[in-house]
Amino acid sequence: MRYSYALVPLVSAMQAMAIDPDTWYFGNSLFYLGPPSGNSAITKATYSIVPPTVPSGAKVSNTKDQVWVSVWVGASSSAGDDNTNLYQPIFNWSLDQESQGCSASVDEWCVAASTFTPSGQLGQPYVTVPNNTPVDFEIAVENEKVVQTVIMDGKVVSKESDALDSPLKYLYSSNECYTGSGNCGSLAGYYINNLTVTLSAADSKFDQVMALNGVTDDGFTSSDGGLTWHTEWVKVNSVDFDSSSAVKSDFSSS
Incomplete structure (x- = not known):
């Protein structure tokens, strides 16, 4: 699945009669940034997240077909083309954490650096x-590679380095649900803090390609003529994955 990282499949369900089982859904609460003008590209993005409380109301009827929920910010050369890489360090949660390869309790999140590629995750x-x-x-382009670094309490806890398939033009967020044999319930709101994006060449109008869908921010501004852009926070609203009006079955910025 392009927009998820899991060791086994995951699924979500909206209202039982309206939504098919074993399907991915994306919450209608995200920011979408890009592309910069001309030949400019994203060379670095840094940000911080305190993950929300784990989803409430999630249920599963078959323990071999677990639900899971993911929260991530990803960078890509495209606006969602499956033939391009998506560099997406990710939070993941499941009612059965061990089924996803994580030793966390059911009240905690798991995190890992990860990359979707056309040949697999x-x-x-x-x-x-x-x-x-x-x-x-941190998602940074270094020597034709994209290096993802995940840090907790000042220590690197996960790091991934993969080939840069093409200059990065987009940075966007998502909340994702895989229904499995049940439903994902509701995800509380949270903040993406201290988001800073660095470009390879200045773009004085980069703020104009920052789209906010179901989120608000503190203002996306640059103090160096458009080379580096920053917002103190992006507030992501809560998502009820079991409501068809709150989610969509494919990923898009609209």
């Missing part, structure tokens, strides 16, 4: 995120 082992712990992320 690449990723590091999941690491438990203690409740209320800020997690710092």
Whole structure:
């Protein structure tokens, strides 16, 4: 699945009669940034997230077909083309964490650096995120590679380095649900803090390609003529994955 990282499939369900089982859904609460003008590209993105409380109301009828929920910010050369890489360090949660390769309790999130590629998902082992712990992320282009770094309490806990398939033009967020044999319930709101994006060449109008869908921000501004852009926070609203009006079955910015 392009927009998820899991060791086994995951699924979500909306209202039982309206939504087919074993399907991915994406919450209508995200930011979408890109592309910069001309030949400019994204060379680095840094941000911090304290993951929300784990989803409430999730249920499963077959323990061999678990639900899961993911929260991520990803960078790509395209606006969602399956033939391009998506570099997406990711939070993941399931009613059965061990089924996803994580030793966390059901009240905690797991996190890992990961990359979707056209030939499959690449990723590091999941690491438990203690409740209320800020997690710092960096996605950086270095020597024709994209290096993802995940940091907790000042220590690197996950790192992934993959080939840069093409200059990065987009940075966007998502909340994702795989219904499995049940439903994903509701995801509380959270903040993406201290988001800073660095470009390879200045773009004084980069703020104009920051789209906010079901989120608000503190203002996306640059103090160096358009080379580096920053917002103190992006507030992501809560999502009821079991409501057809709150989700969509494919990923898009609209």
